[in-house]
Amino acid sequence: MSWLPPDDDPDDPYGQFDESQVRSRPNPKANRPRSKQRPAHDDAVVGRVVTVDRGRYLCLVDEDAPAERSVITTRARELRSTAIVTGDRVDLVGDTSGAEGSLARIVRVHERRTLLRRSADDTDAVERIIVANADQLMIVVAAANPEPRPRLLDRYLVAAFDAGIEPLLVMTKTDLADPAPFLAQFRGLDLRVVESRSDDPPIAALMALLADRTTVAVGHSGVGKSTLVNALVPDAHRATGVVNAVTGRGRHTSSSTVSLRLPGGGWIIDTPGVRSFGLGHVDTANILRAFGDLAVVGERCPRGCTHLPDAPDCAIVEAVAAAELGAHGAERLDSLQRLLATLLPGAGRAGADTLNA
Numbered sequence: 582m583s584w585l586p587p588d589d590d591p592d593d594p595y596g597q598f599d600e601s602q603v604r605s606r607p608n609p610k611a612n613r614p615r616s617k618q619r620p621a622h623d624d625a626v627v628g629r630v631v632t633v634d635r636g637r638y639l640c641l642v643d644e645d646a647p648a649e650r651s652v653i654t655t656r657a658r659e660l661r662s663t664a665i666v667t668g669d670r671v672d673l674v675g676d677t678s679g680a681e682g683s684l685a686r687i688v689r690v691h692e693r694r695t696l697l698r699r700s701a702d703d704t705d706a707v708e709r710i711i712v713a714n715a716d717q718l719m720i721v722v723a724a725a726n727p728e729p730r731p732r733l734l735d736r737y738l739v740a741a742f743d744a745g746i747e748p749l750l751v752m753t754k755t756d757l758a759d760p761a762p763f764l765a766q767f768r769g770l771d772l773r774v775v776e777s778r779s780d781d782p783p784i785a786a787l788m789a790l791l792a793d794r795t796t797v798a799v800g801h802s803g804v805g806k807s808t809l810v811n812a813l814v815p816d817a818h819r820a821t822g823v824v825n826a827v828t829g830r831g832r833h834t835s836s837s838t839v840s841l842r843l844p845g846g847g848w849i850i851d852t853p854g855v856r857s858f859g860l861g862h863v864d865t866a867n868i869l870r871a872f873g874d875l876a877v878v879g880e881r882c883p884r885g886c887t888h889l890p891d892a893p894d895c896a897i898v899e900a901v902a903a904a905e906l907g908a909h910g911a912e913r914l915d916s917l918q919r920l921l922a923t924l925l926p927g928a929g930r931a932g933a934d935t936l937n938a
């Protein structure tokens with residue numbers, strides 16, 4: 582299918598060692614590269630992975646300091662089976678000068694604050710990490726052309742809530758259609774929304790929301806994500822050059838994420854290669870957690886409660902029915918139930934199909 586994950590690249594020498602392999606390893610120590618190598622690498626410097634491409638990791642070292650430099654790295658042999666992704670903080674040894682032709686080694690991956698993940702499809706419980714340590718998921722949806730689809734936005738929201746990162750909705754092409762009817766369906770979410778049109782892009786408003794944070798941008802093809810990213814990062818093209826420097830191959834087709842530095846501080850991570858958001862790995866508890874007010878009530882639910890309309894003795898459903906959660910409570914529950922229904926067996930396939938470009 583057209584939305585097969587592009588990072589399953591046969592050329593990627595590490596493709597067979599993705600994080601799913603790590604998880605199923607019987608030896609738990611294999612998951613802990615940190616303690617394993619610590620004594621040997623006291624001289625390591627810290628870097629931020631900005632781009633991953635075919636076994637090479639471009640890392641930024643001494644970020645925002647005069648000595649800031651980009652360092653091309655490879656992973657140490659002992660990290661062969663550890664996922665290293667854009668946004669990871671890593672310890673580097675070897676030649677960390679960043680001089681032309683130099684190559685450093687990643688010897689440790691720091692603990693991650695957040696993890697944006699996806700599965701190949703909704704029936705697949707094996708997850709792949711897309712980005713580590715992101716603060717925000719900027720979901721780009723067009724008001725028209727292509728027509729906005731609520732189920733698709735639901736899926737992005739589920740991915741954000743699962744990752745523990747805050748969603749931010751940018752409605753583009755508001756010059757073509759009024760987004761209000763579409764947005765009305767998401768009233769229960771307290772979602773932050775920015776409306777955008779390319780003839781008058783809301784740069785200041787967006788910059789304020791993106792400043793000093795790491796934001797991952799996602800969106801269906803044609804919604805205007807590139808237009809928006811180019812407006813936010815005027816020298817976005819240069820980033821492509823950086824990627825080329827990593828691969829030395831003059832292209833970046835295998836890279837599924839690219840980090841771009843925002844002029845006002847902060848980073849935007851574009852995901853041109855991420856075309857699917859399989860949700861097979863998502864735990865429904867992570868979704869409920871994103872609805873703090875409902876989650877508190879949900880603690881009184883029977884074990885294994887689905888919180889769906891037909892769930893017997895669901896404390897949340899009962900509280901809403903008794904108007905204990907206010908007028909907004911019903912909308913919140915409705916939104917929660919729609920997201921949870923996204924994860925039901927059967928709902929998934931239809932959902933995944935809507936992601937076809």
Ligand SMILES: Nc1nc2c(ncn2[C@@H]2O[C@H](COP(=O)(O)OP(=O)(O)OP(=O)(O)O)[C@@H](O)[C@H]2O)c(=O)[nH]1
Nearest residue numbers: 753754755777778779801802803804805806807808
């Ligand atoms: N009317 C209108 N057109 C827009 C707006 N933003 C983008 N477009 C147009 O929509 C088309 C798609 O924009 P892109 O920025 O390439 O969209 P994308 O989301 O990056 O799409 P892919 O490159 O396929 O991932 C282009 O022809 C843009 O000129 C907008 O706010 N209003």
Ligand SMILES: [Zn+2]
Nearest residue numbers: 882886888895
């Ligand atoms: Zn319940």
